[in-house]
Amino acid sequence: MGAAVAVRLSGDALTTPDKIASGRQYFIRNFGLAKFMDENYNPMNDYKWWNEILERNAPMYQVDLSVSGGSAKTSYYFSGNYANKTGILPGSELDRYNFRTNIDTRANNWLRLGLNLGLGYQHSSVADTDESMGGLYVSNPVMASLITPPYQPLYDDNGQMLNFFDATQAINPLMTADYMPRWQNRITMNGMAFIELTPVKGLTIRSSLAVDAFDWRSHGASSPETPTPSGKFGTGSASELFQRFYEWTWTNTAEYKHTWNEVHNFTALLGEETLYRNNNSFSVASIGI
Secondary structure, three states, X not given: OOHHHHHHHHHHHOOOHHHHHHHHHHHXXXXXXXXXXXXXXXXXXXXXXXXXXXXXXXXXXXXXXXXXXXXXXXXXXXXXXXXXXXXXXXXOEEEEEEEEEEEXXXXXXXXXXXXXXXXXXXXXXXXXXXXXXXXXXXXXXHHHHHHOXXXXXXXXXXXXXXXEEOOOOEEOHHHHHHHOOEEEEEEEEEEEEEEEEOOOOOEEEEEEEEEEEEEEEEEEEEOOOOEEOOEEOOOOEEEEEEEEEEEEEEEEEEEEEEEEOOOEEEEEEEEEEEEXXXXXXXXXXXXXX
C-alpha cells in the first residue's frame, strides 16, 4: 500500500463515523498497528480521540467597518476588516487585518487626482502535520485521531496532561504545537494613484502608478524537550524563511477626442508603460540548539 493510496483512503474515511471506523481499521491492518489494540480494554478510559484531538466547533468572528461620503468634487471610501479563525487542528489559528481606501477628487476644471490603496496583515499559527516528509505519522493530528486506542489515558495520576502516549509511541498531538511551533505572517499592499490633466478641450493626459507588494515570513522550531520513546529528544532545531516581492507599473497616456458636426468622431491615443519587478527570498536552518 503506497502512501498516496493511504492518503486517499484516509481522506475518504473522514466524512462519516462509519468511514472513520473503517479507515481506522485500514491503518491498523496495513501499517503494523495491531499492537496498539490491546485486548485488555479498560472501559474507564474510553476516549473518542476524533472529538478530543480535533476541534469540531472551531470559533471564528469578523468585524467590518466602512465609511463613505463626498461632495460635488470629491468622493471617498474607507473600510477596515478584522477576522480571527481557529482551525480544527491543534495549534492552528488565523488573525487577519485589512484596510482599504478609495479617494477621487477634481481639484479644478483641468486637474483630477485619485488614490486606491489596500493594506493587509495576516498572522497564522500552523499545525505540524508532517506532510512535508511525505509519510503518515502518528504525531499527525488526523492520523492520531484515527489510530489512538480509546484506552490510552490523556492525563497522568496527578491530573497532568500526558505529553507522550505509550500506546502509539508518539507525542500527544494536543501538545505538538507546544514543542514544534510553526507560524507565518504576511504583509500585503496593492494600490494605484493617478493624476489626470485636461489642459485644452478634448485632450486628456493621464499618469498612473500601480503597486503590488508583499513581505512573507515563516518560522519553525523543534524543542530539545520534545518527548520520544527513550526520553527527551535532546536536540533542538529552528528555521526561518523570508520572501519579499514588489512590482510597480507606471502608465502614461495622452488622448485627444474631437467631434465635427455632431456625427464625425476622431480619437487619437498615445501611451507608454513601464513595469519593474523585484523578488528576494532567503532561508536559514539550524540544528543542535
